[in-house]
Amino acid sequence: MHDHDELAPGVWTWLQAWYATQCDGEWEHEYGIQIETVDNPGWSVSIDLGDTALSGMPYKRQEVHRSEHEWVMTWVEKDQFRAACGPLNLGEALHLFRQWTQTTTREPGPQA
Template structure:
């Protein structure tokens, strides 16, 4: 299996590590769909080690349904991507969150 195939396991572990009896009542991770078609992901960073880090808006477009966009705003990591790019988008979050040990599990 490739490293990207484990990104969902990593996200589950990251989420579980944030859950402290309080955080999960107000914050979390949401996954939805777009009508482009595509995916939208919002990962709350409030009250996490990542809350003050920024990720400037970046977009990579390879085709009409092959694209990924990621950015932070208002202490949230956002991912919007094409229907086949969810793993790629989540891998961007994992790489960013793991930089320099901040947010690494």
């Protein structure tokens, strides 16, 4: 896991920018981001990856269980980045998404 970069924009500012770069007049009509509360208590996050550079990219499921209310799970399912986390771990879950987007690149394909 990468250390926090004090000079980088906060995760909320970064997520807004990531979303804005996906919006091309079409993507936002079919895809998006959902952040909801769950009753255990905690958060559920779904970020659509379709028609983004991350579509179809591998992601290693991550789980951190520190206590009953401090936990984070992230995975990719059906071309969505998914996260479930405790009530105070939403920023951490989004940071894991940010790290993945910044370290994932496609291998160049054969030249035509």
